[in-house]
Amino acid sequence: MKIVVLMKQVPNKDAVLRVRGDGKWVEEGDLSFEVNESDGYALEEALRLKEKKGGGEVVVVTLGPQRAKSVIKDALARGADRAIHVVADDFGQAGPFAAAKVLAEAVRGESPDLVLAGLQSDDHGYGQTGVIVAELLGLPHATIVIEVDWSGEQLRVKRELESGWYQWYTMQTPALLTIQSGISQIRYATLKGIMAAKKKEIREVQPAVAAGEGEFQTVERVYLPLKQKQTQFLGDGDAKKGAAQLAEKLRNEARVI
Amino acid sequence: MSNGILVFIEHRQGAINKTSFEAVAAAQQLGAGTGQEVTAVVLGADPQHANEVTGFKLAGVVSAENPKLADYTPDAYADAFEQVVRARNPAFVIFPHTYLVRDFAPKLAARFGKGLISDCIRMKAEGGSVVFARRLFQGKMDADVTARGEVTAFATFQSGAYRGDQAERGGGASVESLPVEVGEVRMQPEAPFQEVKQAVDLSKTDVIVAVGRGIKSQENIALAQKLAELLGGDIAASRPICDAGWLPIDRQIGSSGQTVAPKLYIALGISGAIQHLVGMKNAGTIVAVNKDPEAPIFDIADYGIVGDLFEVVPTLTDEIQKLKG
Known part of the structure; x- marks a missing residue:
């Protein structure tokens, strides 16, 4: 049994973003990066499935520049067996189809039984890459999965629908699943895992297509969101003063107390 | 001359999802700005739900029908919708950005070598030029995005980006039944359920x-x-x-x-x-x-x-x- 996990590196959640000089993306030079949240859960699910099956291999596939190695090394330390790094500096702004095409070609030769990906990235937020990879590889897929039962021959997955509804699917394998954040508790890397990771294989490959090829959309401009409301900021840095002002305003201005 | 705009009408568990009406409003605005007609697309085993949207100002309603469309699956929906897009060759296909659309629309667009311009929050359509706005970095930035290359462009709109009650009503659009082929469906859905009866409303x-x-x-x-x-x-x-x-x-x-x-x-x-x-x-x-x-x-x-x-x-x-x- 082989499980491929698609993992992406994205700017830290708490990063303060500034628009780049040309206005078409954010300044990346001073950012720190981390693993995309739902991809971390996808890896955890892969490791748990391998443990339940009592064997197999978990292969991490990442598209990104050299700095994305930190995501790969962390995944290997947590228990992934090996990794494929599609090294590219110019896919940061790639649309989902272009990224999916490169990832699909990197996965194809592995012939996995299961491919897992996070449900969406925390940077572009397209929420499409996994589904397109499935289509390009000819695999059935299920999105927004919050439980996986692969105890028998058949794969059963629980999908999240909207407004608190759920649904089980029985699926053919090989298949691709996109995993929802919070599916389980993510394990920490152990010291032993970190040591073991140093001996694990990280294969570097080139992207199968050039960045920008067949791109279907152009980002013309990136900017701070237009405010939908005129927010009154209270306290001017003094939290307690702000709290006192807020109580007064809720009473006399908004009249909700 | 353009080929018009298709807008996807979603239904689940016997009812039309009301974010579909927001998508109709978005598609109508896009149509007004680009001089194109809007046609609604409903997938199903029968034309029941197609008949429910004829009151909007539309050039028509396509009811793509196949018994395999009775229950939603991404395989069946992608196959069916692909045939509608190939038959019409529209300039744009507009969807509400729902979990169901997220599940099948990327698969559909991929068959045309595209992705979706997804989760848009605004759109400016004037004199033939169309600029979509979408959120990046979990809401920390906005981006203006334009479609590139040959038709068709696929876009989804976030819930609340347009108001459903602002979708224009019309004189009664006619329903065109379109039998579609659906290939093998590789997943079997069970009935949707709620985890716990919500204790707190x-x-x-x-x-x-x-x-x-x-x-x-x-x-x-x-x-x-x-x-x-x-x-x-x-x-x-x-x-x-x-x-x-x-x-x-x-x-x-x-x-x-x-x-x-x-x-x-x-x-x-x-x-x-x-x-x-x-x-x-x-x-x-x-x-x-x-x-x-x-x-x-x-x-x-x-x-x-x-x-x-x-x-x-x-x-x-x-x-x-x-x-x-």
């Missing part, structure tokens, strides 16, 4: 105090709970808090939880990811307390305090106590 409460990652530990929720009780309201949370098990899932606000519109919504340590905002942005008065001045929650807040919630909340609770006498 937050849609009826006037005051909600909601906590996010900034609350840091389960013990600290008591602080917010005390404030909620003082205001005669309920405690709620963003997704990470319920995922961690600190509050039960029926307290979760957002796209996968409850949608609420109380008179007062106090967001404590919630950054304001889109998935949370769609569940509460229609609240009457929104208060946000967050350490990060760039947090997207401030975009929709009436009152904001940039600071440590552990300093703000006890003082706020005391002050409200005083005001209440």
Whole structure:
């Protein structure tokens, strides 16, 4: 049994973003990066499935520049067996189809039984890459999965629908699943895992297509969101003063107390 | 000459999803700005739901039919919709950005060598040029995006980006039944269900105090709970808090939880990811307390305090106590 996990590196959640000089993306030079949240859960699910099956291999596939190695090394330390790094500096702004095409070609030769990906990235937020990879590889897929039962021959997955509804699917394998954040508790890397990771294989490959090829959309401009409301900021840095002002305003201005 | 605009009408469990009407409004505006007609597309085993949208101002309604479309699956929907797109070769296909659309529309677009311009929040369509706006970085940035290359462009609109009641009504569009082929369906769906009968209905409460990652530990929720009780309201949370098990899932606000519109919504340590905002942005008065001045929650807040919630909340609770006498 082989499980491929698609993992992406994205700017830290708490990063303060500034628009780049040309206005078409954010300044990346001073950012720190981390693993995309739902991809971390996808890896955890892969490791748990391998443990339940009592064997197999978990292969991490990442598209990104050299700095994305930190995501790969962390995944290997947590228990992934090996990794494929599609090294590219110019896919940061790639649309989902272009990224999916490169990832699909990197996965194809592995012939996995299961491919897992996070449900969406925390940077572009397209929420499409996994589904397109499935289509390009000819695999059935299920999105927004919050439980996986692969105890028998058949794969059963629980999908999240909207407004608190759920649904089980029985699926053919090989298949691709996109995993929802919070599916389980993510394990920490152990010291032993970190040591073991140093001996694990990280294969570097080139992207199968050039960045920008067949791109279907152009980002013309990136900017701070237009405010939908005129927010009154209270306290001017003094939290307690702000709290006192807020109580007064809720009473006399908004009249909700 | 253009080939028109298709708009996808979603139905689930026997009813049309009302975000479909928002998509109709978006498609009509796109049609007005580009001089094109809008045709609705409904997939199903029969034309029942197609007949329900003929009252809108549309060039027509395509009812793509096959018995395999009775229950939603991505395989069947992608096969069916692909044939509609090939038959019409439209300039644009517009969808509501629902979980169902997220499940099959990328697969459909991929068959045309495209992705989706997904989760758009605005659009400017004038004199043939079309600019879509979408959120990046969990709401911290916006981007203007244009479609590139040959037709067809596929775009989805976030819930609330357009108003369904602003979709123009018309003189009665005719329904065209289009039998479609559906290949092998490789997944068998079971009946949708709700996990637990929701014990708490937050849609009826006037005051909600909601906590996010900034609350840091389960013990600290008591602080917010005390404030909620003082205001005669309920405690709620963003997704990470319920995922961690600190509050039960029926307290979760957002796209996968409850949608609420109380008179007062106090967001404590919630950054304001889109998935949370769609569940509460229609609240009457929104208060946000967050350490990060760039947090997207401030975009929709009436009152904001940039600071440590552990300093703000006890003082706020005391002050409200005083005001209440």
